[in-house]
Each structure stands twice: as C-alpha cells, then as structure tokens.
Amino acid sequence: xxxxxxxxxxxxxxxxxxxxxxxxxxxxxxxxxxxxxxxxxxxxxxxxxxxxxxxxxxxxxxxxxxxxxxxxxxxxxxxxxxxxxxxxxxxxxxxxxxxxxxxxxxxxxxxxxxxxxxxxxxxxxxxxxxxxxxxxxxxxxxxxxxxxxxxxxxxxxxxxxxxxxxxxxxxxxxxxxxxxxxxxxxxxxxxxxxxxxxxxxxxxxxxxxxxxxxxxxxxxxxxxxxxxxxxxxxx
Numbered sequence: 001x002x003x004x005x006x007x008x009x010x011x012x013x014x015x016x017x018x019x020x021x022x023x024x025x026x027x028x029x030x031x032x033x034x035x036x037x038x039x040x041x042x043x044x045x046x047x048x049x050x051x052x053x054x055x056x057x058x059x060x061x062x063x064x065x066x067x068x069x070x071x072x073x074x075x076x077x078x079x080x081x082x083x084x085x086x087x088x089x090x091x092x093x094x095x096x097x098x099x100x101x102x103x104x105x106x107x108x109x110x111x112x113x114x115x116x117x118x119x120x121x122x123x124x125x126x127x128x129x130x131x132x133x134x135x136x137x138x139x140x141x142x143x144x145x146x147x148x149x150x151x152x153x154x155x156x157x158x159x160x161x162x163x164x165x166x167x168x169x170x171x172x173x174x175x176x177x178x179x180x181x182x183x184x185x186x187x188x189x190x191x192x193x194x195x196x197x198x199x200x201x202x203x204x205x206x207x208x209x210x211x212x213x214x215x216x217x218x219x220x221x222x223x224x225x226x227x228x229x230x231x232x233x234x235x
Contacts, residue, residue, distance in 0.1 A: 006223055010216035017212050021205040025064065028088035028198045029080070035190040039081040039093035046097040046184050047075070055100045059083075066092050068099035070114060075100055087191065091199035094185050095206070098177030107176065113169045116162075123162040130156065153228050160221040167214040174210050178203040 037045070043057045055073045059082040060066075066077050075096045081089045102110040130152075181203065186196050 006219045010212060010219065014209065014212045017205065017208045021209060022064065024202050024205050025088045028202050029084060029086045031087045031195060031198055032085055033087055033090050033190065033195050034192045036085055037190055039077050039084050039089035042090050042190055043075050043077065043093040043097050045188065045190070046094055047100060049184065049188060050101050050104065052100055052104050066096050068096045070103050087195045087198040088202050090185060090191055090195070091181065091202045094181035095177050095203055098180035101180055102173070102177060109169055109172045109176070113166065113173055116166050116169065119162055120166045123159045127159050127163065153224055156224045157221065157228060160217065160224060164217040164221045167217040170210055171214055174207055178207060
C-alpha cells in the first residue's frame with residue numbers, strides 16, 4: 001500500500017508542477033521578444049553561433065513535446081514553439097539547442113545518460129509488469145519471509161536504483177542545457193533583459209518537473225530499501 005501512496009503523492013505534485021509550467025508558458029507566450037524571431041529562427045541561430053551545422057530544426061505535433069534527438073540530430077519543436085515569437089518559445093527553443101551543444105561538445109553527463117537508456121528501458125518495463133502484479137494482489141508476497149520474496153525485493157531495489165540513477169543524472173543535463181540557453185539568449189541579444197528573466201522563470205518550472213521525477217524515484221527506492229532492512233532487523 002505504501003508504494004502506491006508514494007506514487008499518488010508524487011503524481012499529484014507532478015500534475016501541479018505540470019499545470020504551473022503550462023500556465024507559465026501560456027502567460028509568457030503573450031510577451032513578444034525584442035528581436036521578433038520565431039522559435040525556429042532562434043534555434044537555427046543558436047546552432048550557427050555554436051558552429052553546429054549538422055543538426056536540423058523541425059516541427060512536431062503535441063503540446064510541450066519539444067526535445068532534442070541525438071540519434072538523428074534534430075531539434076524537435078512543438079508547433080507553438082516552432083512558430084512562436086515570444087519569451088516562452090525563445091526559452092524552449094534555446095534549451096533544446098542547449099542539448100545539441102552538449103552533444104556536439106561531448107558533455108559527459110549527457111553521454112553517460114545516453115548510455116543508460118537501453119538498461120533504463122528494460123528496467124522501466126520490468127517495473128511496470130511487477131507493479132501491475134502487485135496491484136492485482138501479489139503485494140502480500142513482499143511481506144512473506146521467504147527466499148522468493150527476498151529475491152523479489154532485491155530485484156525491485158535493483159530496478160528502482162537504475163531508474164533513480166537515470167533520473168538523478170538527468171538533472172545536471174537539464175540544468176546545464178538551460179544555463180547554456182540563457183547565457184546565449186542574453187549574449188546574443190535576441191531578447192531584452194526583461195524577456196530573459198521571463199525565459200529563466202519558464203525554464204525553472206520546466207526543470208522542476210525533472211526534480212519531482214527524481215524525488216519520486218528516490219522515494220520508491222527508499223521504500224523498498226526500508227522493507228529489506230526491516231526484514232533483516234526482524235531476523
């Protein structure tokens with residue numbers, strides 16, 4: 001029951017942060033930037049300024065679906081960001097280009113994070129199946145003092161440890177991309193000082209979504225570790 005309460009708490013926190021991010025994006029979308037450049041133009045200029053010529057900027061469906069794909073070297077911007085000529089679009093476009101700059105300069109944390117993707121995908125899939133089984137009534141098995149339940153708890157600790165490490169590594173990757181974006185926006189003068197402040201606030205709320213995710217992963221890991229240690233103390 002405890003793991004589901006943890007999940008609900010962090011789901012609610014995540015939903016609130018996501019709502020605040022969307023409201024901030026909507027609010028800052030009303031502020032046209034000084035240069036009048038669109039998100040696509042800002043992304044292309046930032047890439048050129050960093051002498052990156054093998055990355056394409058494309059438009060994709062979805063709300064706040066913006067991301068950088070290192071496999072095909074594309075900066076994928078949602079329609080609102082791709083066409084937007086405002087502080088929110090500038091912040092998101094530059095942030096995604098920050099990841100492209102990380103990739104081009106072989107930023108260590110991004111490289112490490114990319115190498116973790118295959119094992120994280122496997123771990124996340126296994127956790128989904130195990131959690132589904134626990135929800136369907138297999139949860140009592142965790143509290144039975146048997147070798148099988150010990151093995152299950154250790155497996156859950158291992159899988160959650162992988163997911164948690166990935167979430168923690170993601171934090172410096174995202175923070176660094178935002179720092180690169182804001183530094184470039186300010187130095188390139190594509191936005192005024194007031195617009196830079198708005199962009200900084202928008203990226204702060206975007207970063208908080210990753211912080212909540214990391215805290216949720218840590219809470220899940222700590223929960224299973226406490227169960228395991230409790231069983232050892234009872235022996």
